[in-house]
Amino acid sequence: MDRIVKGQSATLRLPTSVKVTSGTLTLTRDRDAVKVLDVAAVTVEASEVTYLLGPQTDEANLVAVWTLTTEVGAQTFTNRVEVVSCESVSVDEMRLRRPLDDPNRYPDRILISARTQLENELSDRAGVKVNGGEFTVTIDGRGTSELFLPVGKPRTITKVTVDGVALSSEDLATVKIDVRQGIIIYAKKFAGGRMNVTVQGVSGFDQPIGGLSSAMGKGVRYMVVDSPTQDRAISVSTSEGTTENMMVAGLRGAIFAIPELNMIVESARSTFGLA
8 A cells, every 4th residue: 555645646556567668647536436537548667557646635445456567468557545634653753863864774565665655554543544644444323413423533525425325415515524523513313223334534633733743753663663572572682781661652651662652642632622
């Protein structure tokens, strides 16, 4: 999966182990199958094909279909592209921390992959997308005008479908969000039923939480740099003969071995009233 930030250009990459002579790329929006991009030619490199995607105006989950002409015949590959609201930490910021400043030992793709994994885990633990993005949930209608959304910090609603029928633009305009309570309020009523209401929209933070960049930088370094200390060690003896206690994930309720990451989780939870 490629993760890009709304309003910023980004290079989409598809690694390949065979020789590619040419290729095309199609981007389709997942929520409504609308084609947003149809590229007649992509850039072919030794071990990957790339395309420089211009700034996207909205958070969206996209499906990228690469059609390649290769030495073994035509091949098609599909991967997902997520357009999010904000960047948790830039590659340049991550490289301020040694030894991540060495691009030969730690190429961009390694740092970006670790960043994505850490963003996902932070979001899962906090119950809210730390860098914002599109969501789709299907819930029970209750014959009432209010429904709880199992989504942290919903910001906008782009589509609501009830019993397979999408609300008209006029009815959708009457759907409001109570962010603190995590509910949507409809001027009419949601028909009762089992898993009959599908809600799509944007949730999470549109700007990085305070301290997120620094915490992410430390977290990425912890993930990709080998340490001489065992992962399960809870203390270490120094050359001066003293013993230093260490934080370990799972110890005293800690989620991460990096204290700042635990603080981000708590901060994100409290922002929208979840405990």
